[in-house]
Amino acid sequence: MESLNEYVERYKGIINDHLNNYILSYTTPGRLRESMLYSINAGGKRLRPILVIATLEAFEIDPKKGIPVACALEMIHTYSLIHDDLPAMDNDDLRRGQPTNHKQFDDATAILAGDALLTLSFQVITEADTLSNEEKVFLVNELSKASGPSGMVDGQMRDMLSENEWITLRKLEAIHNSKTGQLLKFAILSGAYLGKVSEESMQAVTEMASALGLIFQIQDDILDVIGDSDAIGKPIGSDEDNKKSTYPQLLGLEGAINQKKHYVDVAQKSLEKTGIQHTVLSELIDYLSNRDC
Amino acid sequence: MESLNEYVERYKGIINDHLNNYILSYTTPGRLRESMLYSINAGGKRLRPILVIATLEAFEIDPKKGIPVACALEMIHTYSLIHDDLPAMDNDDLRRGQPTNHKQFDDATAILAGDALLTLSFQVITEADTLSNEEKVFLVNELSKASGPSGMVDGQMRDMLSENEWITLRKLEAIHNSKTGQLLKFAILSGAYLGKVSEESMQAVTEMASALGLIFQIQDDILDVIGDSDAIGKPIGSDEDNKKSTYPQLLGLEGAINQKKHYVDVAQKSLEKTGIQHTVLSELIDYLSNRDC
Numbered sequence: 001m002e003s004l005n006e007y008v009e010r011y012k013g014i015i016n017d018h019l020n021n022y023i024l025s026y027t028t029p030g031r032l033r034e035s036m037l038y039s040i041n042a043g044g045k046r047l048r049p050i051l052v053i054a055t056l057e058a059f060e061i062d063p064k065k066g067i068p069v070a071c072a073l074e075m076i077h078t079y080s081l082i083h084d085d086l087p088a089m090d091n092d093d094l095r096r097g098q099p100t101n102h103k104q105f106d107d108a109t110a111i112l113a114g115d116a117l118l119t120l121s122f123q124v125i126t127e128a129d130t131l132s133n134e135e136k137v138f139l140v141n142e143l144s145k146a147s148g149p150s151g152m153v154d155g156q157m158r159d160m161l162s163e164n165e166w167i168t169l170r171k172l173e174a175i176h177n178s179k180t181g182q183l184l185k186f187a188i189l190s191g192a193y194l195g196k197v198s199e200e201s202m203q204a205v206t207e208m209a210s211a212l213g214l215i216f217q218i219q220d221d222i223l224d225v226i227g228d229s230d231a232i233g234k235p236i237g238s239d240e241d242n243k244k245s246t247y248p249q250l251l252g253l254e255g256a257i258n259q260k261k262h263y264v265d266v267a268q269k270s271l272e273k274t275g276i277q278h279t280v281l282s283e284l285i286d287y288l289s290n291r292d293c
Numbered sequence: 294m295e296s297l298n299e300y301v302e303r304y305k306g307i308i309n310d311h312l313n314n315y316i317l318s319y320t321t322p323g324r325l326r327e328s329m330l331y332s333i334n335a336g337g338k339r340l341r342p343i344l345v346i347a348t349l350e351a352f353e354i355d356p357k358k359g360i361p362v363a364c365a366l367e368m369i370h371t372y373s374l375i376h377d378d379l380p381a382m383d384n385d386d387l388r389r390g391q392p393t394n395h396k397q398f399d400d401a402t403a404i405l406a407g408d409a410l411l412t413l414s415f416q417v418i419t420e421a422d423t424l425s426n427e428e429k430v431f432l433v434n435e436l437s438k439a440s441g442p443s444g445m446v447d448g449q450m451r452d453m454l455s456e457n458e459w460i461t462l463r464k465l466e467a468i469h470n471s472k473t474g475q476l477l478k479f480a481i482l483s484g485a486y487l488g489k490v491s492e493e494s495m496q497a498v499t500e501m502a503s504a505l506g507l508i509f510q511i512q513d514d515i516l517d518v519i520g521d522s523d524a525i526g527k528p529i530g531s532d533e534d535n536k537k538s539t540y541p542q543l544l545g546l547e548g549a550i551n552q553k554k555h556y557v558d559v560a561q562k563s564l565e566k567t568g569i570q571h572t573v574l575s576e577l578i579d580y581l582s583n584r585d586c
Binding site for chain 1 (some may be wrong): 311316317320321323324325326371376379381382400401402404405407408409410411412413415416418419422425426427429433434437438440441442443446447449450451453455583
């Protein structure tokens, strides 16, 4: 039987091929294309696309149907990293141990590569021959809401405004919900939508997706305290250096770990409600909760 | 009878109201919203939205149908100006005599406001209750192509790479076609598409739209030589100072004016072919050709 790691690696390969094909088909040779390919191929874990695929499979739908939206989602995630790394934003020189886009190219190219990936994501969905017009409209709409000024971009703005300021757990969760939670949620919900699940299943899956976003973020914060800097590709303790509010800082390390366990419980119970607890999707919850990078 | 100026002013008001409503409905109060509203209300001429409307009216279709896509297009145009003005790109402090977005706010906010407007544009189209799913998919697809890595963003990249370099007329036209032509073309074509025009009309209108993009750009270049710096809101001669290739520089001022006249002729003849030469759309061609800002 295929292990979770094998599953993840298999779909990583498939997603990588499609991402590269999309960019090669929809751009002309030159610096903009090179810069887009550079960040797309910079070693992303493809968590979001794999969540789309695993959700489809949990509901026994052919995962091929989800490939275009999975790639569109990864393009948006990649664009957000390129823009977040810019000197005007987080000013990061390295990501996953490699020069960030603006270090490899320059700031202008990085801004344009981000803009291009964001725009391309909507082209990819609308040209998918596996999707009906109704599905395309739904997915473009949900993806734009999840990533736009009522989702990810809003979270990034509020995250920047809250730097050097100690905030409450409530506010911290609201920021993470927008900044990283919405896209993770979109991954699960787009899969469930394409799987044409019942309203009860959709509700259970929505609950699971919200918990997953928080699990993801708490683990991020925990890794910044006790992680391996080689594995995560950035120095340990950078949150504290940047005076960023985190779960361990608000709850203590043990409190943060307990909080994460609580959300893992919520997520797994949501899957049970809809009878999909013995699936890769369920394994992925534990995998994300215990990831080391 | 309503004059062209009155027509333009009337629709400017309608478009402005809708743009502000969209942003107020789809964002939460705070710095991101303020920054988006600042640039949206910075005195844009709304040429692209008005071209959508005038095309619909030329084919006797209720212009209301075009309002969402007209606003989406203006959001994309506005985002492109915000990002182009950034220090990493053209580094402009003023636009239309007012501080650019990053001068009024800061670079990070300007990057995010641009990202937000770009993303919001696709949300606006997919939520339009005047459009069918088929129309929404068509418009999102065409708009993403016109503005993405095979359209506007590509043109901006190649324009930057060609700075401080004398280029041929052919290359100059190719850059302008991507950088400004594609969005202007989209304005006309989206109007004609929503007007469900015949294939011959669509072909004529496509010809007209291509000519219009060039008329627009040539006039831009001419204004940089003989314009009124107060009217255009930036100093005269900035193209030469920036060593930018322009029509007057490649063809001489008189040559550029003749080239523009040639394209006006092409554009007007295209309208005649489909019997819509006595329309506001036809008046707009002359208006754009002779605009002083």
